[in-house]
Amino acid sequence: MAKRSNSDMSRRSFIQKSSLATSSILLGSLTAGSKRAESRSANDRLGVAVIGTGGRGNSHLRMLNQLKEDGENIEIVAVCDIYRPRREAAASAYKAKPYDDHHDLLADKAVDVVCIATPDHIHGYQAIDAIQAGKDVYCEKPVTHWRQFDLTKKLLKTVQENDQIFQLGTQAMSDSVWHQMKKMVKEGLIGQPLDGETGFFRIGDWGEREMTIDDPNAIAGKDLNWEAFLGDSPKRAFSVDRFFRWRLFEDYAGGPVTDLYPHCLTQVVDILGVDMPESVVALGGIHRYDYELREVPDTFNLIAQYPEKVTISVLGTQANDFNGGPLRGSGQRCPVIRGWEGSLTISDNNKEIIFTPIREKGAKAPLTVPIETGEDNLKHWQKLLECCRSRNKNSWSPMDLAFRTQTVLQMAMLSNRTKKVLRYDKDTMEIV
Numbered sequence: 001m002a003k004r005s006n007s008d009m010s011r012r013s014f015i016q017k018s019s020l021a022t023s024s025i026l027l028g029s030l031t032a033g034s035k036r037a038e039s040r041s042a043n044d045r046l047g048v049a050v051i052g053t054g055g056r057g058n059s060h061l062r063m064l065n066q067l068k069e070d071g072e073n074i075e076i077v078a079v080c081d082i083y084r085p086r087r088e089a090a091a092s093a094y095k096a097k098p099y100d101d102h103h104d105l106l107a108d109k110a111v112d113v114v115c116i117a118t119p120d121h122i123h124g125y126q127a128i129d130a131i132q133a134g135k136d137v138y139c140e141k142p143v144t145h146w147r148q149f150d151l152t153k154k155l156l157k158t159v160q161e162n163d164q165i166f167q168l169g170t171q172a173m174s175d176s177v178w179h180q181m182k183k184m185v186k187e188g189l190i191g192q193p194l195d196g197e198t199g200f201f202r203i204g205d206w207g208e209r210e211m212t213i214d215d216p217n218a219i220a221g222k223d224l225n226w227e228a229f230l231g232d233s234p235k236r237a238f239s240v241d242r243f244f245r246w247r248l249f250e251d252y253a254g255g256p257v258t259d260l261y262p263h264c265l266t267q268v269v270d271i272l273g274v275d276m277p278e279s280v281v282a283l284g285g286i287h288r289y290d291y292e293l294r295e296v297p298d299t300f301n302l303i304a305q306y307p308e309k310v311t312i313s314v315l316g317t318q319a320n321d322f323n324g325g326p327l328r329g330s331g332q333r334c335p336v337i338r339g340w341e342g343s344l345t346i347s348d349n350n351k352e353i354i355f356t357p358i359r360e361k362g363a364k365a366p367l368t369v370p371i372e373t374g375e376d377n378l379k380h381w382q383k384l385l386e387c388c389r390s391r392n393k394n395s396w397s398p399m400d401l402a403f404r405t406q407t408v409l410q411m412a413m414l415s416n417r418t419k420k421v422l423r424y425d426k427d428t429m430e431i432v
């Protein structure tokens, strides 16, 4: 496979401050990968590779190892990281082939499935490359960086035009509760869907400020490919903070909006069955963790309105952990799903779905339904592997759902920056 130069990765797809109208991305000219995955039998061994062997990449390696020990027919065949010490540690721990460039890993025939656990702004490019190389993909959330709307569209198109399986790393989607709620909404229990309310409240900036600095004296060079880390972000001189604690910086991250909200918004979009938002408005900022390096918000509230006459709101802060109810999954508050005839939420003991009818004469009867199973990241992996074997593109967190969710988050980030209500034009697929 031809190697792609760094300049390729650095082609800017930013939505510039001056104009929110995104430049045309020539969707039609995208060369779709023509490789077709061969059908695999349930017994075939799948070769799995992890790109990005930092914190999350290592938890994936542990999960994959666990799955293998539990009898999944998989092999961890390769790892890739642009930072040598992490790459070598993972390669030796799992006896996997080390690669310093993801293009080389993707050319490896032993690799069937790749897990992308690099920083946010790298995901989209690597996912496209992986699909075009004929690999199935477990891509960490957020699917792309908040400024990469064009890239998100390109990835959507690539997934649509190819047979490869894609699942986003929103492991909350392995929780049966959301699928049960979705079915209830589809069957008409709440009547005409009206509103989804969700959020993420927690205390602490440890997710950003306390990311591990493996080596305070690290330098860019042959052991640390700074250009590959930068990708399409603005060219900047190497900085230990930027490399190891990238979540503090807008060039690579979006704070809780893109780090945490995919965990609580994805299922609400799915349950309500909404397509693309008509308009999004958001306000947020650094309300508590105001120190020199931090650029990303710690508090952020957004509202998305849909042509289906549905509204979704996501509220959140990293400065208060009162969720007003039980937590579900990765620390997010339980959503409330409202319709013309009643609402769905989760019981205080977190074991049941509660349907509360509207307070009106002749309303439906209240209903309590046990939740079948909870969230389990191993199950999320198993679902992907099962989809890879059966060639079923309908994973628990497929690309079209990732696109619908990420567009809201991208519009929200841009809305807050410009203090404008942003509109999505369905015909042109542009944010205006």
Ligand SMILES: NC(=O)c1ccc[n+]([C@@H]2O[C@H](COP(=O)([O-])OP(=O)(O)OC[C@H]3O[C@@H](n4cnc5c(N)ncnc54)[C@H](O)[C@@H]3O)[C@@H](O)[C@H]2O)c1
Pocket (backbone or CB within 6 Å): 051, 052, 053, 054, 055, 056, 057, 080, 081, 082, 083, 086, 102, 117, 118, 119, 120, 122, 140, 141, 142, 169, 170, 171, 228, 229, 243, 244, 259, 330
């Ligand atoms: N689903 C979840 O619950 C969950 C939890 C944690 C992190 N994540 C996601 O996982 C991703 C990684 O987060 P992390 O905390 O592990 O970050 P990290 O910094 O610990 O790890 C990222 C690794 O990617 C490597 N890297 C950077 N650019 C690369 C490139 N071009 N090619 C190959 N390797 C490259 C870095 O050297 C680093 O080792 C993030 O997008 C994050 O949102 C998801």
